[in-house]
Amino acid sequence: MKKITKKLIKEYLKMKLGNDVAWQKKALIKIYEFQTDDEQYRETTFHNNNIGFTGSDAEILTSITKQYLTKNFISPKQQSIVAKKMLKYWKQILTISDPNKLLQCMVNDNYISKADAFIHITANN
Numbered sequence: 001m002k003k004i005t006k007k008l009i010k011e012y013l014k015m016k017l018g019n020d021v022a023w024q025k026k027a028l029i030k031i032y033e034f035q036t037d038d039e040q041y042r043e044t045t046f047h048n049n050n051i052g053f054t055g056s057d058a059e060i061l062t063s064i065t066k067q068y069l070t071k072n073f074i075s076p077k078q079q080s081i082v083a084k085k086m087l088k089y090w091k092q093i094l095t096i097s098d099p100n101k102l103l104q105c106m107v108n109d110n111y112i113s114k115a116d117a118f119i120h121i122t123a124n125n
Contacts, residue, residue: 001119002116004117010091014090018084025074027086027093030093031089031092057085057088103120
């Protein structure tokens with residue numbers, strides 16, 4: 001039996017963000033949506049609000065996101081950049097995730113058992 005801790009969830013999210021292209025693309029869009037309108041337009045970070053891309057990632061990840069949203073395409077090189085950079089955004093992804101859906105994903109990926117998920121949900125309701 002696995003105790004579902006924040007550390008376990010962090011490990012799972014980082015695994016998905018580092019290896020699952022669909023998760024990377026969805027997370028990329030979600031983090032981009034956290035950027036303010038002026039940050040999206042200027043492809044930079046102005047506001048220290050602890051959401052959206054970091055200052056060092058804003059230009060490249062905003063550019064990649066805009067391209068993906070308009071052309072539905074990311075090159076292999078861009079995908080590699082996204083895979084490396086999205087790992088640091090696991091906490092923002094956790095914050096916006098539905099906890100029960102996240103647990104279901106963990107079960108579906110055989111990361112935790114159904115019983116562990118049930119125990120966790122029951123204990124936290």
